[in-house]
Amino acid sequence: MTGQTIARRPNQLFRNLNAKIASIPMILTAVVIFLGGTLWTVVYSFTNSKLLPRLSFVGLDQYERLWAATRWTVSITNLAIYGVLTLIFSLVIGFLLAALMDQKIRFENTFRTIFLYPFALSFIVTGLVWQWILNPEFGIQSVVRALGWTSFTFDPLYNADIVIYGILIAGLWQGTGLVMCLMLAGLRGIDGEIWKAARVDGIPTWKTYLFIVIPMMRAVFVTTLVIIASGIVRVYDLVVAQTSGGPGIASEVPAKYVYDYMFQAQNLGQGFAASTMMLVTVAIIIVPWAYLEFGGKKRG
Amino acid sequence: MANPGSLAVTVAGADAMSDSLAGPRGRRPQRSLSGRNIMIYGTLAIAALYYLLPLYVMVVTSLKGMPEIRLGNIFAPPVEITFEPWAKAWASACTGLNCDGLSRGFWNSVRITIPSTVISIAIASINGYALANWRFKGSEIFFTILIVGAFIPYQVMIYPIVIVLREMGIYGTLTGLIIVHTIFGMPILTLLFRNYFVSLPEELFKAARIDGAGFWTIYLKIMLPMSLPIFVVAMILQITGIWNDFLFGVVFTRPEYYPMTVQLNNIVNSVQGVKEYNVNMAATILTGSVPLFVYFVSGRLFVRGIAAGAVKG
Known part of the structure; x- marks a missing residue:
């Protein structure tokens, strides 16, 4: 019976069969890992899983414990400070550098190569270099002191109050080159006629940038913003390399909280709840x- | 949520933007030493110094002996150049009980990066090809999930993957890690290839169909030879991305298979023993040298790759 049906009109399932077979890895990844894995984690964040995942539901217990934990609130605060400052500084610095690069300068390729090379390096390498430069015994602090200013203090990685800014310095060093490149591409996309018109009308350069060019680059800004933001939420390697979360718990971040609870403290429920909160942050x-x-x- | 088509346009835009980076346009720069020029070049030069400083400090520190480091300042060039720290970092630096240096991590990273790059690009290019030329019912839905998945933090999906790999009996092995890299490289690479194949003239595909070529023939004989540049971009993206990975290496492999980044972190941040800053910096440069090499050799293609790959975050 079914054989006849197939003979008359090919079954929908077998149309494009090769394409479907070739897409099996993609379908599995999308459905099993991305969709299934995410749902699995969210569901298990409502259980009291410890060493092994168990389906015994405890409601919002894990979340209450999470938000009561000092380490988590420190992590979230750090992420907020790091995130807001990274966004502001990398957009401002990236745009300023791009605007300077756009003045028909010489050596443009050399400058771009220099600004962008840190982006090729891993966060581990970035973190370790800056750990060394910010080392109070040998780094910037000791160099300035040797010049005669003996009370000079600059030890962000050993001071709990400002450690997150030490990480910020390294993060900006690594990432601003990319922002500069995206912004430069955006500036190059602006029609030259706009600049001529502004000049004819006698509008000063800075005003042209602020009120004409930047509003025209809205799409570039939004894309860059999303790119930076989704990277910020994941910040992990940089902290591990630079401070390991220290001093104490002063530079902990959510991604590290998740890893430590899942794979070190063997408190899976906490790890799942924390990672679900990360998912919520990204969704926001x-x-x-x-x-x-x-x-x-x-609508349009 | 995000419609993949429009998102693809956004990314394609970023891709096209990078092409417009092809070089400065307009009239030649003026040869005047005006105040404006001094301001521009001065600011750029100071910024360039800030970006170059860490690289300089790394190199200088790695060429000094420990006594010189303790006495001198980190910005001073070495008085006596020594390559001992490099030899030690490569062959005898300790992580825990093992004292065979970074070389083990280097070879692990090579054994991870090469197959991961090849497999992920092979799969993603076929995905992109199927999505561009052989759409089937539901293909766009799977693609949407894939693209949205690119924004989900890895931490959310790590544990389920651990369970899947454990069930398959490959948790902790290089094979497992290669699969993980293939999975997480898939969204951005698929997008990259799909956008590229969509931009190829459709007549080509139709002519091949009329001549009786099938799915694989068209892919191998027509699409592949026509898209070498995009394959190079994908390779740059994957080689640097996978080489620089830390999280997956530490989660999905056993210590004997740790990639170079993980081993580097263990060497430098180990609490035992006297800190040998020169060896640490030599090890750091060694780890960074592979992506740096790719960066300097590939030049503009790298910019294109990251403009496309930046969506990965």
Whole structure:
């Protein structure tokens, strides 16, 4: 019976069969890992799993414990400070560098190569270099002291109050080159006629940038913002390499909290709850962006 | 959520943008030493110094002996150049009980990076090809999930993958890690290839279909030879990305298979023994040298790769 059906009209399932077979890895990744894995983690964040995942639900217990933990609140605060400052500084520095590079300068390729090379390096390498430069015994602090200013203090990695700024310095060093490149591409995309028109009208350069060019680069800014933001939430290697979360717990970040609870403290439930909170954080960033970027177009 | 088509356009935009980086346009620079020029070049030069400083400090420190480091300042060039720290970092630096240096991590990283790069690009290019030319019912839905998945923090998906790999009996092995890299490289690479294949003239594909070529023939005989540049971009993206990975290495492999980044971190941040800063810096340069080499050799293609790959975060 079924054989006859196939003979008459090929079954829908076998249309494009090769493409479907070739797509099996993609389908498995999308459905099993991305969709299934995420749901699995969210579901198990409501259980009291310890060493092994167990399906005994305890409601919001893990989340209450999470938000009561000092280490978690420190992690979230650090992420907020690091995130906001990274966004501001990398956008400002990236844009300024790009604007300077866009003045028809010589050696543009050399400058770009220099600004962008840190981006090729891993966060581990970045963290370790800056750990060495910021080392109070040998690094910047000791060099300045040797010059005669003996009370000079600059030891961000050993001072719990400012350790996150030490990490910020390293993070900016690694990432601003990319922002500069994206911004430069955006500036090059602006029609030269706009600049001529502004000059004819006698508008000063800085005003042209601020009120004409930057609003025109909205799309570039938004893309860059999303790129930086989704990277910030994941910050992990940099902290591990530079401070291992120290001094004490002063430079802990959420991603490290998740790893430590899942693989060191063997408290899976806490790890799942913390990673679910990370997912929520990303959703808070991505959903409004996706809505603004793609939701509005249906109407227009 | 994000419609993959529009997102693809955003990324394609970033890709096209990088092409416009092809070089300065317009009239030649003026040869005047005006105040404006001094300001521009001065600011750029200071910024360049800030970006170059860490590289300089790394190299200088790695060429000094420990006594000189204790006495001198970290910015001073070495009085007596020694390559001993490099030899030690490569062959005899200790991580825990093992004292065979970074070389083990280097070879592990090679054994991880090469197959991961090849497999992930092979799979993703076929995905992109299927999505561009052989759409089937549901293919766009899977693609949407894949792209949205690129924004999910890895921490959310790590443990389920550990369970899957454990069930398959390959948790802790290089094979497992290669699969993980293939999975997490898939969204951005698939997007990259899909956008590229969509931009190829459709007549080509149709002509081949009329001549009776099938799915694999068209891929191997037409698409592959026509898209070498995008394969190079994907390779740059994957080699640097996988070489620089730390999280997956530490989660999915046993200590004997640790990649170079993990081993480097263990050597430098180990609490035992006297800190040998020169050896640490030599080890750091050694680990960074592979992506740096790729960066300096590939030049503009690297910019193109990251403009596309930056979505990965």
